[in-house]
Amino acid sequence: MNKFTQEDDKTEFKAALTDKLEKEVVAFLNTTKGGDIYIGIADDGQVVGVENADQLQLIISDKIKNNILPTCLGFYDVYPEQHDGKTIIHIVVSRGTEKPYYLKKYGMSPAGCYLRIGTGIQQMTTNMIDNHYSTRTRDSLRNITSPRTGKHSFAQLKIYYQENGFQLNDSFHENLDLYTNDGKLNYVAYLLADENSVSIKVAKYAGTDKCDLIENEEYGYCSLIKATEKVLDKLAIENKTFTKITGAARRLQRNMIDKTALREALINAIVHNDYTKEVPPVVEIYADRLTITSYGGLVQGLSEQEFFNVRSMPRNRELMRVFKDLELVEQLGSGMNRILKAYKNSIFNISEHFLETCFYYEKDYLEQLKNQTTMEVTTEVTTEVTTEVKKLIKICKGEQTRNQLQQLLGLKESEHFRKAYIKPAIEQGLLEMTIPDKPNSSKQKYRLTDKGLVFRNELGGNDE
Structure with a gap:
């Protein structure tokens, strides 16, 4: 490509950095869509490039940071791009949520407030400024x-x-x-802060619905950054690797879910969640899929079409800025780009109050898991399981204490229950402890393993 298309109401070209930059940024911040500014592109779309791109990036960032009010950190991004062997600077400006934005030098006046109209900018009138100020978002974090x-x-x-x-x-x-x-x-x-009352929920179910809860963890009550890292570690463990055989008899290592897309979806949910209603993001892990749900739906003013066209509007610009500083995100819209590179739009379920990202596991993984587990259960378990263990497996649901299981079976002798039911079920890989390192813990519970779940399905509703 040796030429960009043309300027429009969302695109501005500049052959070189000029003193008008802050005005252009202010104008885009005060619109309903935001826009893109390219430094190193002539007015006719010809790529001319820039020199000393790294230094120019710093100059541009300082200009925007220091010369525009209210602060717009988190609402813009500056990064280099390569076109036709030349470096240009791309400035992405999101729609601001605290309009009107203005040049610090001139204050909140017509001389300082600008609006993008077509391919140009114009000063805002006093009435326009007053109207924007009266509707300024008051409930931002x-x-x-x-x-x-x-x-x-x-x-x-x-x-x-x-x-x-x-x-x-x-x-x-x-x-x-x-x-x-x-x-x-x-x-x-x-x-x-180091301490708060916010936690990200991670729930795990045995099946494809919410009937059989086997894990219910909370990651939080600490800095949101630390909580994010903990959940990312948890998802890395849950996102298992399997070997896929291709048509050319090649063995490829794959994950249940694309690793990059999963990471970006979680971070997007955390950064863009509406915390003003004290509803945190939730992760739910099923037998066939994993979902990540954030509260708040789409940011006000962002349509579904714009969402899928990767036009970013940060709900919490302050959080976006911190996550970007700590390299948890790269640039505005980069996360959505990575998700949509691996998955279709249909993985998103958007409602008025919630945004859910639903990742179904790789079909090859589910098929391998089904074949492997069924084979293990059929060859190693079915002919060996005692009547007592079968009764135990049939009544297991989620995580239960020994007393709960014993009561469900109507047994009074605890030592007999341990030797004839619990112990052989664990030895045969059908049952496991939730705290295996502390078998005598007062908080100890028991749950079915993958083998146990398959075996319970094999038993069905028959009494043994």
């Missing part, structure tokens, strides 16, 4: 006071920043927008 009283500590967050090469100073909290306008720690600070 930055404007909500932290519900936690007393001192907030951020040791975990600071460690993550230091590990990523940041030099911290006394302005650390202010730089991350952790205060409301009246100087109180805000909801962003609450989410990022």
